[in-house]
Amino acid sequence: MNTNDLKIFEAVAVTGSFTKAAAAMFTVQSNVTARIKSLEEEFGAELFSRTSRKVELTSSGKILMHYCKQIGSLVADAKSSIQSNTKISGSLKIGCIETTMALKVPEILNHFEEKFPDVELEFKSQMRNALIDDVLNFNLDAAFVSGPINVSGLEHIKVKEEQLVILTASQGPEIGELLAKKHVKIVVFGEGCIFRTRLESWLSSKGIVHYKNTVLNSIEGIINFVEAGLGISILPEEVVSRYYAGRKLTKYALNKQLGTMNTVMIYRSDKIQSGALRAFIDLYFHAGKGSDIGDRFFS
Structure with missing residues (x-):
């Protein structure tokens, strides 16, 4: 053999x-x-x-x-490892959710390539469970997903704590009026998305179990649909404030349990780490134990 x-x-x-x-x-x-x-x-x-x-x-x-x-x-x-000898080279496959892919990956890629130009980075956007499976099955070297994570065979490092907010069109009815309608409309990513899960849990806490879904596959699409009054949605507050500050949107805060999302980086605990993966981890997450080390690149 x-x-x-x-x-x-x-x-x-x-x-x-x-x-x-x-x-x-x-x-x-x-x-x-x-x-x-x-x-x-x-x-x-x-x-x-x-x-x-x-x-x-x-x-x-x-x-x-x-x-x-x-x-x-x-x-x-x-x-x-053998070919690189004194320099870090090779390739890395990194997974992430849609918001990270669209808004953070260019920054991550540029910074990493400055220090390690011989490493090829490949990013893949998927839902949380699919990303976890891909890391476990060696299809990805690491992935950024929402925590908490308690999966046998995986290590995780805290990246950032984010606050989620409900979004509505600022020129439309207020949230209370929207929730009082017979058919509440929501604008979400596909099944398995952490944002969709949180929004559905929030609606359930309000006694709303029947609603109409509009499923999109991009942040820009969700923002456009919400602004047009086609439904409510949920996204990280930082994403909305930083990238869509001029849009006609109203933000509503959530309680701590539903409104707090921790992003973690996961990788296999039993896999011998390549020089490229060690460099990726060290560059972004080498700060002191217990600190919110992801703020450096995820703020």
């Missing part, structure tokens, strides 16, 4: 097809079949269940897939 065998195995698992895996790996199907057979003989277990229509991982295959991701990550880190 070699690392290329594992890459072929992963290609079959991802594509669900020996033919497609062969094309992805620039080889022939017979070689893919032979390499998978060799792996199954070596591990003494069937790795794929094969039918005329599809190829799927068996329970043994799923276990090997988990380790494949770790092996691939370790090999990439080893190459990066």
Whole structure:
């Protein structure tokens, strides 16, 4: 067995097809079949269940897939560390929620590239649970998500505490009048968004369980819809004040429980950190224990 065998195995698992895996790996199907057979003989277990229509991982295959991701990550880190020697290089995949992606990533990227120009940063925006899964499954090196976090296998570092506010159109009815309507309208991100969850919890605390959702995928879109009177929403107060101060919006404070959001950075606790990941952590979060160290770059 070699690392290329594992890459072929992963290609079959991802594509669900020996033919497609062969094309992805620039080889022939017979070689893919032979390499998978060799792996199954070596591990003494069937790795794929094969039918005329599809190829799927068996329970043994799923276990090997988990380790494949770790092996691939370790090999990439080893190459990066050996090749860099005296300088930090390699690549990092960082995940974040939409507000961080749109408003903070350019600042993070510029500052990091100034100090470590040989490190390639790749950012991915997703919902919180998807980001956590991607870090656990080695698809991301780290991610910025809302806390608290208590997931086995993950470490976290506090980045910033933010205050959330309810938003309405300043030229429309006040919040009390909007909530009294038969069908309350809300403007939110998709399922799994922390802001949407908080808004729905707030409405529930007001005895409102029926409302009409307008789902958007950008902060700008949410701001535009709220300003036009198409619904209420919830966003970090700092985001609204700093980037949308001139918009016709009214902000309403929330209680501490619903209105406080802690952003944390998560990364695997059992993963050998590459030089690039250590540099990323050290640069942004090296301040004293217990301090709100994220304020330096998230304020």
